[in-house]
Amino acid sequence: MSARLLSHVEQLDEAYDLAVIGAGPAGLAAATEAAEAGARVLLLDENGTPGGQIYRAITRNDPQELPFLGRDYWKGKALADSFLAATLDYAPTATAWSLDPAPQDRDEKATGLARIGVSLGGAARRIDARAVLLATGAMERPMPVPGWTLPGVMTAGAAQIALKSAGIVPTGRVVLAGCGPLIYLLAAQLLDAGTRIVELLDTSDRERRLPALRHLPGFLRSPYLSKGLGLLWKVRRSLKVVSGVTALRITGQGSAEAVTYCRGGRERTLAADCVLLHQGVVPNINLASAAGCAIEWNETQRAFQPTTDGEGRSSLPGVFVVGDGAGIGGAEHAEVSGRIAARAALRDLGLAPEAGDDLAALVTQRRRLARGRAFLDNLYLPAEPFRAPQDDETIVCRCEEVTAGQVREAVALGVPGPNQLKTFLRCGMGPCQGRMCALTVSEIMAAERSVSPAEIGVYRLRPPVKPLRLSELAAMPQTPEALIAVTGRTADGDH
Amino acid sequence: MANTDAWDIAVIGGGLVGASIAWGLTRCGLRPLVLDGEDLDLRASRANFALVWVQGKGRGAAHYALWSSASAGRWPEFAVALRTQTGIDIGLRQRGAFSFALSRGELDAMRAEMETIARETAGKAEPYEVLGPGETRDRVPSVGAEVVGSVYSKADGDVNALRLFRALHAALQAAGASYRSHSTVTRIEPQAGGFRLHGNWGEVFARRVVLAAGVGNAYLAPMVGLSAPLKRSKGQIIVTERCAPFFPYTSATIRQTDEGGVMIGDSEETDTASIATNQDISAVLANRALRVFPALTNLNVVRSWSGFRIKSMDGLPIYEQSATHPGAFLTLCHSGVTLAANHALVVAPQIAAGALSTELSPFDSRRFHVPQAA
Amino acid sequence: MFRRLREPSPSDTVTFSFDGRALRAAPGQSLATALLAAGVSAFRTSVVGGEPRAPYCLMGVCFDCLVTVDGVHNRQSCLIEVRDGMVVESQDGAPAIAAESAA
Secondary structure, eight states: OOOEEOOSGGGSOSEEEEEEEOOSHHHHHHHHHHHHTTOOEEEEOSSSSSSTTTTTTTTTOOTTTOGGGOHHHHTHHHHHHHHHHSSSEEETTOEEEEEEOOOBOTTSOBOSOEEEEEEETTEEEEEEEEEEEEOOOEEEOOOOOTTTTSTTEEEHHHHHHHHHHHOEEEOSSEEEEEESHHHHHHHHHHHHTTOOEEEEEEOOOGGGHHHHHTTHHHHHTSHHHHHHHHHHHHHHHHSEEEOSEEEEEEEOSSSOOEEEEEETTEEEEEEOSEEEEEEOEEEOOHHHHHHTOOEEEETTTTEEEEOOOTTOBOSSTTEEEOGGGGSOOOHHHHHHHHHHHHHHHHHHTTSSOSOOHHHHHHHHHHHHHHTTHHHHHHHTOOOHHHHSOOSTTSEEETTTTEEHHHHHHHHHTTOSSHHHHHHHHOTTOSTTTTTTTHHHHHHHHHHHHTSOHHHHOOOOOOSOSSOEEHHHHHTSOOOHHHHHHHHOSOOOOOO | OOOOEEEEEEEEOOSHHHHHHHHHHHTTTOOOEEEOOOTTSOOGGGSOOOEEOOTTTTTTOHHHHHHHHHHHHHHHHHHHHHHHHHOOOOOOBOSOEEEEESSHHHHHHHHHHHHHHHHHTTTOSOOOEEEOHHHHHHHOTTOOTTOOEEEEETTOEEOOHHHHHHHHHHHHHHTTOEEESSOOOOEEEEETTEEEEEETTEEEEEEEEEEOOGGGHHHHGGGGTOOOOEEOOEEEEEEEEEOOOOOSSEESSEEEOTTSEEEEOOOOBSOOSOOOOOHHHHHHHHHHHHHHOGGGGGOEEEEEEEEEOOEETTSSOEEEEOSSSTTEEEEEOSOTTTTHHHIIIIIHHHHHHTOOOGGGGGGOGGGGTSOOOO | OEEESSOOOGGGOEEEEETTEEEEEOTTSBHHHHHHHTTOOOOEEOTTTOOEEOOSSSSSSSOOSEEEETTEEEEEGGGSBOOTTOEEEOEESSOOHHHHHHO
């Protein structure tokens, strides 16, 4: 193992050729690729071990003990191993809380280094990098239904993380609700782990079947087909799957006790102690957005993502965004994208020769891995009531406890966009910094105005993108310029 | 197709200044049209420190000291009127404020400034006290050992500026004003009996127009024979997560909102090339805040924020009716929160009546054109 | 609400406390999963409405798993590894600052 493990900001170098943020498939592949090419590489990651969410705890788990995590999971082992064998700096349990892109000249070429705010081992520091590769991955699309803030309600992804990272599974009356492939995968894994699932409530939008058909040919030639059919078969054989579910809500005093839903015009209530929600995944864009990367709306995936070129370059010089954080493509797609972007970064820095045949091979491989995605994106696009909750009492912003009804009232005041709305209601101003409500707010506003979220836009973010203790910030260097800016003005009394 | 709406009065700008004026106009029986810009326009109304502040204002400009103090005095009436109309409590607290000094030099400078203002206003400015370290600690036990003293003024306070902003917009709607976003005015064309306002959204005609466009006033004012020279001023603050109440007063650089978050300010920068925040400045802000209140050490910062101040060349407001194009009014100021009560209750009624009073003539932009008396 | 697929061997556990209660966990797991495995339902009450909350995402984005760890409030328990001797407390609304510094 030749990766140098860092546990305190003091151990970081002043500057690196490439700083990679995120240790999922895209980040691991990119960091390994760049380190093997001789670049000075730093990888920063929030978790304690490499793998991101998909390969969570991959270096600690044993296939004998958790065989049901499946071949797609164990594939991550080789990737993590080669990363840990590469010559690079690896900072697990680190937070990247800010990214200032390199200053640019008039031709938008970088004229200096990018600067990253890092918190590690209880202290904060800023370090420089010639190029930065954001591999911040995906998060689950918020599923705001009444009662989703109750203890006992969590995401399907959370249950999967609990299984992978701690070997724990939910007990009691477990209900799964939502749509998309992951919820079926989780159901299969939980069944194998011996969990009894009361029902799987499929909220898929039946209206999506027709538009998805257009993308069927690609799906038929993709590995998703056999995997997907196998899963569906297994889950439908082993537990009760209810499709066409609408008007889902969770009730309980102090924690989840029941799930109520509609199907075919009939309302039904089910006792439940644990409700696992899921309706697909979306890019985690907070750091890219706060850095100032141009953000665009992806209509097929119905999510915002940083604008990137074919090799991962964002709108900012020296800043790359790869993997699911740049648009959902899945783990293997992310890994190949990471390799492509690492090579592009090395070429841009003059650390690698011009692209050769091997790049063409990677691009071909990536195209093959993207096959079938459009079909799934179309088929499993959540129905509008699950993206823009209709029940006005539904909490949209979990931190500031702002409801869908309050959002609609503010929209009716004529606000120009989600940033003004945020000012009016404080939604998105809590510790999660809009991660849990940004998409929902844009969706509600778009629905109220009958336009696309592309026209509405999304919250603009500011560092720190993760909460940072005042003491950590206060202990950073006090530069003369900043001191003058804060204290050196003539006291003209204006505030 | 061109929009050919005709209005009695239009307000350009839907920030705190524009909304306060527009709301004041509704109270005079008018139904103004408010034209506002885009979501990500430079908006000082979303980046202010929410103080209703008098302390230290108006050195060398007694009229400004008194104007600020009068607005602070009108604030309770303003807050009650907004709450009555909208049900929104904007959280006005006028319990007094401290300016904390971390060195003798800072305290001496504060004291000198307060003495100068008291002298210049012939004692009409708000009273204040200069407190030593012991007296400061007696009144605010949580201050740190590095605080060498403070200035206290009981006239100062704060509001919840976010709720103020929403309340104004809710009140405008309730009072029958029209508000249009995505309607940036790029050209004002004076015509017989009024003004045609143009933008990429179309155009409207208004018999009278109020410019309240913040930094946008600089290019709009000359179109109606006015001028609004602005100086560059960028300010940054940091904001923490919520915590239980710990500081019942307010201060120019640290205040706890009524929701519990702590706002820590602020920088004064002249580089206005970018609106992005600067983490070196965040570090200095955090450092000073902890020296004043060491107990905040483990509180998390959840965002930094910056805005461009709307500052005329001398930092004071401009209120003026165009001499060449009567019916066009300019309202420009940095203290959109402190002066909101004056804007709503004093300036708006004068605009509605068609003439600004002599009380406002010192705020005329002609002060920038003529040599000032020493 | 959760059960362990495999009980950790007594020789390989860490001991920590939650609201004064001694709990055991497997080393290497996150504090959030350790609390869930120990049967903790609500981790805190929310700062606006005082409603009970528990982990929602377990991956660092929802901030609902916040607890006080060794006197430091609002720590994301899903991102912290559980350690021997950790003193963990649930939170009731927004934390009190002054009390913390006095501690």
